[in-house]
Amino acid sequence: MPSKERLEALAPWCVLESTTTDWTGTNAKHLGTLLTSMQIIRAFEEAVLELVGKGLVHGPAHSSIGQEGGAVGSILALRASDQINGSHRGHHHFLGKALHYLMPDGMDPANPINPDIQTLLTRTLAEIMGLAQGFCRGRGGSMHLRWDEAGVLGTNAIVGGGVPMAAGAAWAHRHAGTGDVAVTYFGDGAANIGSVLETMNLAAAWKLPLCFFIENNQYAVSTEISEVTAEPRLSSRGQAFGIPAWKVDGMDPLAVNLAMEEAVATMRRGDGPTIVEADVYRFFHQNGPLPGSAFGYRTREEEDAWRARDPINRVAQQMIDQGMIDQTGIETLNTAARDAMQEATEALVDSSGEKPAIREHLWPSADFRDAHIRGDLTEFEGVRYVEQEDYTGNLESRRFVDTVAEVMHRRMSQDDRIVVMGEDVHRLKGGTNGATRGLSEDFPDRCLGTPISENAFAGLGGGIAMDGRYRPVVEFMYPDFMWVAADQVFNQIAKARHMFGGDSAMPFVLRTKVAMGTGYGSQHSMDPAGLFATSPGWRIVAPSTPYDYVGLMNSALQCEDPVLVIEHTDLYNARFPSPTNDLDYFIPLGKAKVVRKGSAVTVISYLSMVERCCTAAEALGVDAEVIDMRSLDRAGIDWDTLGESIQRTNNVLIVEQGPLGTSWGGFLSDEIQRRFFDWLDQPIQRVLGGEASPSISKVLERAACADVEEVEEGLRNVMAAQGRPLPANAN
Amino acid sequence: MPISIEMTAATAGMESATLVRWLKAEGDSITEGDVIAEVETDKAIMELTAPAGGVLGRIDVPDGTDEVTVGRVIGWLLAPGEDASALPSTTANPPAAAAPAEPEPKPEPTPAEAAAAMPAAPAPSPAASAPQPASTSRPFASPLARRIAKERGIDLTTLTGSGPRGRVVRIDVEDLEGQAHLGQALPGQALLEHSGMRKTIARRLTESKQTIPHFYLTLDCAMEALLEVRSTLNARGEKAKQPYRLSVNDFLIKAVAIALQEQPAVNVSWQETGLLQYTHSDISVAVATEGGLITPVIRKAEEKTLVNMAAEVADLASRARAGQLPPSAYQGGGFTISNLGMYGIKEFSAIINPPQAAILAVGAVEQRPVVKEGELAVGQQLTLTLSADHRAIDGAVAAEFLACLRDLLENPLSVLV
Secondary structure, X not given: OOOOOOOOOOOOEEEEOOOHHHHHOOOHHHHXXXXXXXXXXXXXXXXHHXXXXXXXXXXXXXXXXXXXXXXXXXXXXOOOOOEEEEOOOOHHHHHHHHHHHHOOOOOOOOOOOOHHHHHHXXXXXXXXXXXXXXXXXXXXXXXXXXXXXHOEEEEOOOOOOOHHHHHHHHHHHHHHOOOOOEEEEEEHHHOOOHHHHHHHHHHHHOOOOEEEEEEEOOEEOOEEHHHHOOOOOHHHHHHHHOOOEEEEEOOOHHHHHHHHHHHHHHHHOOOOOEEEEEEOOOOOOOOOOOOHHHHOOOOHHHHHHHXXXXXXXXXXXXXXXXXXXXXXXXXXXXXXXXXXXXXXXXXHEEOOOOOOEEOHHHOOOHHHOOOOOXXXXXXXXXXXXXXXXXXXXXXXEEEHHHHHHHHHHHHHHHOOOEEEEEOOOOOOOOOOOOOOOOHHHHOHHHEEEOOOOHHHHHXXXXXXXXXXXXXXXXXXXXXXXXXXXXXXXXXXXXXXXXXXXXOOOOOOEEEEEEOOOOOOOOOOOOOXXXXXXXXXXXXXXXOOOHHHHHHHHHHHHHOOOOEEEEEEHHHHOOEEEEEOOOOOOEOOOOOOEEEEOOOOEEEEEOOOHHHHHHHHHHHHOOOEEEEEOOEOOHHHOOHHHHHHHHHHHOOEEEEOOOOOOOOOHHHHHHHXXXXXXXXXXXXXXXXXXXXXXXXXXXXXXXXXXXXXXXXXXXXXXHHHOOOOOOOOOOO | OOEEEXXXXXXXXXXXXXXXXXXXXXXXXXXXXXXXXXXXXXOOEEEEEOXXXXXXXXXXXXXXXXXXXXXXXXXXXXXXXXXXXXXXXXXHOOHHHHOOOOOOOOOOOOHHHHHHHOOOOOOOOHHHHOOOOOOOOOXXXXXXXXHHHHHHOOOHHHOOOOOHHHOEOHHHXXXXXXXXXXXXXXXXXXXXXXXXXXXXXXXXXXXXXXXXXXXXXXXXXXXXXXXXXXXXXXXXXXXXXXXXXXXXXXXXXXXHHHHHHHOHHHOEEEEOXXXXXXXXXXXXXXEEOOOOEEOOEEXXXXXXXXXXXXXXXXXXXXXXXXXXXXXXXXXXXXEEEEEOHHHOOOOOOOOOOOOOOEEEEEOOXXXXXXXXXXXXXXXXXXXXXXXXXXXXXXXXHHHHHHHHHHHHHHOOHHHHO
């Protein structure tokens, strides 16, 4: 018989319940604030449902009626400079934090509404209805509520999607040493998604002051929690990651408040993240004004039992019992809250006609559609742009990758805001390729090796960027890993500025390397340019020389938008004339470079294919103009340079190394034909790899990628189609 | 109801022609079958006859219009009692609308059918078998070419495109631009407009050289015996009731005709569907004319006597130089002889005339040093160079043919039997 020893998890896990003495020991002001805040939120949610019933809310409105105790009970344990974010069901988080921000000294049930609160309610309602005066100018709606000033980082429509971003805010708090904390609210449905679990691990590993607040309302839409997990006590997740956890009755706002006080104290002490699980219940269905029982997934009896434990009544009754308020006082509060919502509704809705309608002038202008996808680049005013031809510093022959590490070292030594993170970036003498060499030695607290959790650490970087105090440089060891981080990369980081109304910056740099040619096969060989170019918000640079790398990396770090910096393993160990004593110049985003003049065809390429294009043109003696695009995103296409060339050569060949499906040239050729149709003497031609992702087999990998030979073939085709075929023996 | 007069196809596959001049004026009375206009195809000038009788009501396409599409209405005949008001407006008849409809696609023959059909199949006319751009209702042109054409008022339908599928590209409109500014040529330059024939030669020979894998075989023939026989025969020919005079070329045509019968593997044409085998020796003879090269055909040359053939060659050559060969006279040969001997050319390599598979380039008969049985001597020598399509003819086959031909020429009596 083997012997066994029972193991205990490292982190404490408890159920916390309030006692009579807790209630009697809580002063009237605190309970009054709990009551008033919850009642205002309840009145707000009822007004929203009424507007939903009248067809005046476009899209879903996930009501929090019944769940107010969890949000308000926890938020009252926070201070103004603490931050929260939340889920698609987030009205109560948003209002709870906003009310607490406006009324830090508490609220009075006898006089619950003041002009600031009235404005808050009207603007929040306007946002939910998609109107211009909303907190996100009507872009965000019900599920994307952000008020940075009040510490609401933004609620989120992707289940678990906001959690890594909150970890970024927590990282910034910890690194700044302010003692502030972040709280991320999510439901039982999010407790099993990767973003949340990855972030729990990362936050615990890095001791981030982040509270994972689980509002366990028992149902993910209609799916009961016990159907989808063998451990429905969701605070148990802390045991896996070493995170202390509290389980509490969310219908008891005081118990929530007490648990949260303990959690906040833990975080402010620097002991890392916490989990608070509050059992709550939404009285209505997932969204809309009908109860869940109407959809058959739960019973009226169950709903009645939970309604009997309404958190507002619980506090009100306690206050009445203790003589802190009477029934008239309760009525006064309810009436005031309802009147405030009536006023807010009337400000937005014209009820004079046959049917109530949104006041026409309140809609955002349709031409606001694409505004704020990106910043305006005013952050570049006054920077020093120097092209290699005009560079007066020293150029020495160096390996490309050495310059990659050197420019980052230079920037980090000049700018304390920069923080580098990624897998193994802090070890192996600069990560797997040497691109971060020297950083962890000189900046140990700003060069961070991450767990293999791209979604979590990308999102954490996004949270840092959105916070604004620091500038993350995140590395994906291979671009293909963006697929596992796709939610954070494309749904969160790319969209944040636009979706939240345009006021928030996202100064996020993502570095990665194309590794076609290294034999890493189907899942490590993509070129991410084409995919990122489909994503509004991202800027993309792809330097083909160390000189351009320095200028473009400086621009990427200066930029207030997310910038993908694409590197290539083929370039890393190649030697180039590289700048050594001046690493502070910039190269503009959105500026292409003509690297070979010609008149017969405009060859458009980037990264390692630029040199191959020149080689092929020389070999065949084709008078090709080769343009190194350098910036690849839609806003970064240098139409001045391209247009001048295309109108002169009348023929276009777009050259890429990688496969067809995720290729970059498709969108570009579409744009070119629409802008320059009348100047084209033939369809836009392209050089690409095959359809499949490159395989590990050396022969198959070569066949899957374009190289000089394929560029030559492309040049032959493009010349033949303009009636000027090259002689067969050219070359 | 007025009857339209359309540009008609002189040969299968002919797409357009130049309307050289009208022989009738508006208002002239016309009987069905009257010659009413002269039309120049890429090979010859032909006469256009009236499809019906009546009065020439209106001429839509004036004299000297190039590339008039087959099927395009060029004028109108009025029936008795009708006047010009009965005519449709000219805008109702855009050239594109009058273009012939695309023919129904024919099913591909099965290999067995194709093989069975081969021996009996008539020799295809060059026009029918040469690849032609598909008949379309509008010309394909690149956006740039279209813009330039529009700016400069160029009619795209008049152009032959250099791009894929015959697409008109910049180079085509710019070439035309050069022609349009003929009067502006730089001092010392003159830009001469291409004739239809010139364009056809350029197109077909370019296509031949680009698509046919040529190979070349050269050998010398001793011509003393043939010259002697020729001399004897011509001496008799002067005094004959029907005088004749035979050229070396006549012997050559006859010898080639016989050699083709003995080596039928050379009397072929490469087709995508199979190898076309000719029964007779139909020999195209290259004739230089002012407008360019043309190749009238001596049909069934293997069956003709030298004297008859000599007369036929002379007749065809003179009609060719006058531009009066009907298409039937120059279409359908199986093998071409090109002789530049009269210019003193020693030897040359010719470009195959598609869809044929071989062409013989003939130099001058001249005195050259020869080695006979170890002794240096003076001989009458002729150098022949055969260009062959390697897709259809292998080197050894072509060499056998050429050896056979030399044997015939060096033993000229065998040509006479």
